[in-house]
Amino acid sequence: MCLYSRDMLKIILSELNHNLIWMKWGWTAWMFLYFMISGTHPLITVHQPPVLTAALGEDLIMPCHLNLSNEEKMTARPVLYWVHTDNEKLWVPSERYKRRVDLLDSDPLSLNKSIRLKNVQLADNGKYLCKVSVTMAGGKSFRMKGNGTLVMVYGNMTFGLTSHNDSLLQCEVNVTQGPGLVLSIFHNECKPQTVDSASGDTDAALPYVTLSETIPLRGGGKYECQLHLNENLIVESIFNYTPPVAGKDEKNILTAHPTTSPESGVAVFPEPWFLYVALLLVPTTILLGLVTVLLINRP
Known part of the structure; x- marks a missing residue:
């Protein structure tokens, strides 16, 4: 059972x-509610999934999206800082990630800052942060970051x-x-x-x-x-x-x-x-055959 x-x-x-x-x-x-109610922070958020899993040797899409409220307008392209929690940079990449990281959207003004990590290794596990610096109307500049994505490899x-x-x-x-x-x-x-x-x-x-x-x-x-x-x-x-x-x-x-x-x-x-x-049947069969022939030919 x-x-x-x-x-x-x-x-x-x-x-x-x-x-x-x-x-x-x-x-x-x-x-998040505290900052919205208090008005001490602009309505800018960076969204990341909390957990991702990746197969060894495969490519992994790591989502990161910058969300702006309707009242906020960017005056310059956002600057992206993808980092591992051990302070290694993915974008622009450190030696460990060189030639292994691509942006999904090449448009500089895009709010989609997701990346593709190629040829995932077991050592790539850990938490990754997507940080974005933005300049808004009125000259206000902010660096926002997501809550981080834990990557687990199998x-x-x-x-x-x-x-x-x-x-x-x-x-x-x-x-x-x-x-x-x-x-x-x-x-x-x-x-x-x-x-x-x-x-x-x-x-x-x-x-x-x-x-x-x-x-x-x-x-x-x-x-x-x-x-x-x-x-x-x-x-x-x-x-x-x-x-x-x-x-x-x-x-x-x-x-x-x-x-x-x-x-x-x-x-x-x-x-x-x-x-x-x-072996026993062979001579017996031959003997029976001879006896039969003799009986038939007997005068």
Whole structure:
């Protein structure tokens, strides 16, 4: 019997994500309302998604949009500063990001300051800030920044029978450290009991951890390994398993390969009883044929 259905897991993850969003954005919303009411800050905002995931070696779009109220007018093109929280610049890029970053919109006056990060590596994980300097009518200048985007990177997912036990199914994936990533295995839409589940090596010298989950094979069907970020499916791998037919496949294995004696360690082959019977039948058949001929030709 499965422990959880996929729908139940989605509900649990959705509730957790909902609570995290309220905790994360509650303070931001309060500050935003404070500045609007007090009138101490112009209605200029920079919007970034809180979390992004990227596959190792693929390109990643990192959104950043500058929003102005109808009362605000720019008199010069905005200046963009995309930075990692370790103070490395993406635009204009530092050595680490050189030739790996492009603007999606090349129009200098565009409010879309999103970038494309090419050939994502595990070391690219972390939080990124989009900062924009704008000059408004009346000579007012401001530097605004978004709340930051946490980038988490995942590697190739491996999913199959373990090398030491053909009755166990294991799924593994390397991911950079961050909250909300969950690895799960489902069998025919249900989540079975796990044999082993690990969050991986937490060595600070490594840019990633290994998420791993192992379950016993419980009959044939479709097994799915899924990596979720909260309730969102990030990547999955499917393993279709057909159990061997009892008796038939076992017989074929026994006749195809010699058995090994546990005492001597020498290969022992089955006795060739069919060959013995055939050798006995040949002379008997010849003798019966001669007797028949003699009886027919007897005067």
